Amino acid sequence: MTNRLPKIIRIGKDPTTAELKNSLRKNEIPLKFCYMGQGAKCWNNLRESKEYKLGDKWVYILEKTLPQVRKRLNGEDYNLIHVGPGNGIEIPSFLGSIGLNGKARYCGIDVSRDMLELAIESNRDTLNQKNSVWYQSDVESKGNLERIAKGIRRKYSERSLILLTDEGTLLSNKSIFKELYRALGKGDYALITIEGDNPEKRGEILQTYSLPQTLKILSVGLRKAGYDYNRGSFSFSFNERRSRVEVYFNTHVGNKLLCLASYKPKKEEFFNELKSFGFDIPYFKFHEEAWAFSVLLEKRDKNVQ
Numbered sequence: 469m470t471n472r473l474p475k476i477i478r479i480g481k482d483p484t485t486a487e488l489k490n491s492l493r494k495n496e497i498p499l500k501f502c503y504m505g506q507g508a509k510c511w512n513n514l515r516e517s518k519e520y521k522l523g524d525k526w527v528y529i530l531e532k533t534l535p536q537v538r539k540r541l542n543g544e545d546y547n548l549i550h551v552g553p554g555n556g557i558e559i560p561s562f563l564g565s566i567g568l569n570g571k572a573r574y575c576g577i578d579v580s581r582d583m584l585e586l587a588i589e590s591n592r593d594t595l596n597q598k599n600s601v602w603y604q605s606d607v608e609s610k611g612n613l614e615r616i617a618k619g620i621r622r623k624y625s626e627r628s629l630i631l632l633t634d635e636g637t638l639l640s641n642k643s644i645f646k647e648l649y650r651a652l653g654k655g656d657y658a659l660i661t662i663e664g665d666n667p668e669k670r671g672e673i674l675q676t677y678s679l680p681q682t683l684k685i686l687s688v689g690l691r692k693a694g695y696d697y698n699r700g701s702f703s704f705s706f707n708e709r710r711s712r713v714e715v716y717f718n719t720h721v722g723n724k725l726l727c728l729a730s731y732k733p734k735k736e737e738f739f740n741e742l743k744s745f746g747f748d749i750p751y752f753k754f755h756e757e758a759w760a761f762s763v764l765l766e767k768r769d770k771n772v773q
């Protein structure tokens with residue numbers, strides 16, 4: 469039987485054991501180590517579960533936002549560069565609302581090959597070798613996103629919409645904003661959706677992170693780092709200074725490891741931060757009812773190639 473899955477191109481190096489060891493010295497396990505192998509299935513289980521309240525929120529936010537984004541694109545053909553598509557659950561919304569016209573392509577980028585395979589499989593009726601390209605790449609690593617975006621622009625449509633949706637954990641690493649800025653070209657936009665802080669809903673916000681399905685994802689990274697998640701306990705807190713949820717694993721030998729951080733900015737803080745990275749912000753919406761943001765960004769220097 470022939471394998472009809474589109475090809476996955478590797479850009480840059482996979483996260484290495486040396487990187488994990490380095491992080492462990494700082495008592496951290498980067499979340500990207502959790503999404504590979506069994507971790508992809510664990511994420512799929514969480515994303516599909518009824519208890520994952522954030523899931524419904526993202527459907528709602530995308531429905532509200534994508535028509536606004538479409539207006540901005542002014543009928544031009546935009547590639548959809550989707551960073552961290554997970555199991556591909558958002559793809560039908562993007563294809564339905566924005567679509568792919570002319571030379572435009574869908575481009576999925578994920579650090580986890582297993583995750584890309586899930587996204588490809590679940591969208592095989594609409595995406596194929598002709599209209600999609602897939603990259604296994606670590607976007608936290610300097611230059612990878614820019615390299616991919618440049619290649620896409622050169623080969624397909626000249627303009628791209630970079631999608632970073634439901635990516636509070638990825639955006640807790642501030643270097644992503646720099647990588648995104650570098651990757652934007654002339655006429656490009658980036659769309660970010662992210663849950664914000666709501667001091668009255670802290671209990672509800674933290675609850676998502678203590679779901680058994682979430683802890684199962686974290687167990688993958690812990691195992692890679694040599695820890696058994698049954699021999700220790702998790703703790704959950706909100707770091708006010710850094711505006712983020714933090715999940716720690718307290719090992720049976722008394723170490724406290726940060727294994728998840730998810731950025732939950734306040735309105736003004738987020739706006740100012742985006743400005744400080746150099747972005748122009750043609751659309752900035754805080755959805756009070758869902759305490760979540762949808763934001764469209766452009767590069768300030770519009771003459772850039």
Ligand SMILES: C[S@@+](CC[C@H](N)C(=O)[O-])C[C@H]1O[C@@H](n2cnc3c(N)ncnc32)[C@H](O)[C@@H]1O
Pocket residue numbers: 499500503515526551552553554555556557558577578579580583605606607608609633634635637638
């Ligand atoms: C929280 S999930 C969100 C998935 C999707 N946006 C959704 O809403 O279902 C994060 C996704 O980003 C990917 N990811 C995490 N770190 C990454 C990195 N450094 N480079 C590329 N992809 C990464 C994960 O593998 C996963 O698919």
